[in-house]
Amino acid sequence: FAELEMSRPAFLLVLAVSAACATKVLECPNTSLDIKNKVKISACEEPPCRLRRKSVPEIRLAFRPDHDIKNLRTTVRAVIAGIPVPFIGVDGTSACGKIFSADGKMKVDCPLKKGQDYLYVNSFKILDQYPKIKVHIHWALTDPNANKVVSCFELPARITS
Numbered sequence: 115f116a117e118l119e120m121s122r123p124a125f126l127l128v129l130a131v132s133a134a135c136a137t138k139v140l141e142c143p144n145t146s147l148d149i150k151n152k153v154k155i156s157a158c159e160e161p162p163c164r165l166r167r168k169s170v171p172e173i174r175l176a177f178r179p180d181h182d183i184k185n186l187r188t189t190v191r192a193v194i195a196g197i198p199v200p201f202i203g204v205d206g207t208s209a210c211g212k213i214f215s216a217d218g219k220m221k222v223d224c225p226l227k228k229g230q231d232y233l234y235v236n237s238f239k240i241l242d243q244y245p246k247i248k249v250h251i252h253w254a255l256t257d258p259n260a261n262k263v264v265s266c267f268e269l270p271a272r273i274t275s
Contacts, residue, residue, distance in 0.1 A: 142266035177265035
């Protein structure tokens with residue numbers, strides 16, 4: 115039991131550090147998905163995130179499907195003045211090749227099992243031709259077979275030079 119007692123504080127410390135490093139994001143409208151402390155965007159803890167042109171930010175999204183999934187798609191939009199604009203190279207792509215075990219150590223791929231914890235890891239290019247403006251990012255993982263959102267978040271950001 116002494117080993118168990120020593121490992122519990124260590125576990126709590128790791129959990130606290132993970133939560134502290136998470137990026138604060140917003141829930142997507144019309145969803146009841148718990149997204150708190152589940153998203154990490156490189157170099158961004160507090161929105162609005164500064165996305166530098168010519169950079170390649172990494173996103174890590176922890177999620178747990180509520181049903182078995184054969185295929186998973188990525189939907190990524192920058193909402194500019196109320197108009198959704200797809201993120202080139204990311205929007206509409208398969209997310210299956212970007213899925214890892216919850217600890218991020220083993221690539222999993224699809225199909226995904228109901229109730230299992232997973233980690234989605236992806237990066238996206240902030241192209242030099244993107245204008246320097248404020249954007250609202252909508253990022254979702256969707257099951258096209260069930261026409262259902264599996265995980266989703268939104269984030270205010272600013273594209274900078």
